[in-house]
Amino acid sequence: MIVMMLFLFAFGSAIGSFLNVVIYRMTRGESFVYGRSYCDHCKRQLAWYENIPLLSFLALRGRCRTCHKRIDASYPLIEAITGVMFVWWYLIGFTFFQLARAPFTYLQPAFWLVVGIIFILVFFIDLFKYVIPDVLVVVLSVLALMYRSALLIAGIFQPYDYWMAIASAFGFSLLFYALVRITKGRGMGLGDVKFMFPLGLILGFPQTILAVYLAFIIGAVVAVALLVARKKKFGQVVPFAPFLILGSVLSLIWGEPLLSWYFGLL
Ligand SMILES: [Zn+2]
Structure with missing residues (x-):
């Protein structure tokens, strides 16, 4: 169970990392596809190990490796929220939203998970823009x-x-x-x-x-x-x-x- 929770948290924060990209694109209208690939301040291309959800932010102590400016705290925040949502969904949400009859045993929890993801997107895009x-x-x-x-x-x-x-x-x-x-x-x-x-x-x-x-x-x-x-x-x-x-x-x-x-x- 602990292993599953850790896995889902990691998976959720990776989804959160992707949501950061979607939010970034929807609020700033930039046209890159492959992740938050450079520093917001010095525009330096980020290495793969600077793009690991949450861990990179913690390892770098919230600052860019070269220009030492602060990395926006909303990035790790959104990753953490998405990770927590996945764990919550696994522990409580899955049974909370589950109806006993097939095919809704899986369709229903899946629907609510997608709703949660869209809620996170709308929440932050409206907050920022x-x-x-x-x-x-x-x-x-x-x-x-x-x-x-x-x-x-x-x-x-x-x-x-x-x-x-x-x-x-x-x-x-x-x-x-x-x-x-x-x-x-x-x-x-x-x-x-x-x-x-x-x-x-x-x-x-x-x-x-x-x-x-x-x-x-x-x-x-x-x-x-x-x-x-x-x-x-x-x-x-x-x-x-x-x-x-x-x-x-x-x-x-x-x-x-x-x-x-x-x-x-x-
Ligand atoms: Zn920088």
Whole structure:
């Protein structure tokens, strides 16, 4: 089990290393394919041993070997998060998301792993660049719709839940669109409107409401903290997708206890 965990962590951080490349390309529009192959500062080509997930960063103590400038901490952070996600998926997620019937015994956990990977991409791309690439929204929407439809056809998902998931997707996208129009884009942007569509499909009802509610609370807390810490001025843009993703993850994993606790307070 420990060996398997270590293997999955290493494998996950290697995937995370690849996600760094995807994020780099999607935020800076550069056209190299073969990894983060050079230093961000001195542009020196990196040797293979400077590109090992996490280990290179630790061995180099976070600095470039030649120009000694800091390597952006987001690289090892994304590698570590992806590694942890793979281990979590193995220990808890696999049984958590697993339905007893074939072929969903493997399809379902695999689906959620892909959702996790896309969440990591959207989280950091929006955080760095304040955009959510359309291609990720489309891929996530198609996957979620196929997955939900397959469950419906197999009789695992009830028609009521299926249509409520679709209604959540359209309903919350429309609500966000109205918010964007009312605030003239100073709050969230059109990217959030589009991203809300696959989130509604994935979360269903009533978890979508909980996820959006949590996103607004976490977003407000972080915005106030940034203002107090003077990292942001009032009215400055704060990306919203990271909060939507945090809200969605909380809602997916602890949705039921959170909802019953909340209604227990009333
Ligand atoms: Zn350098």
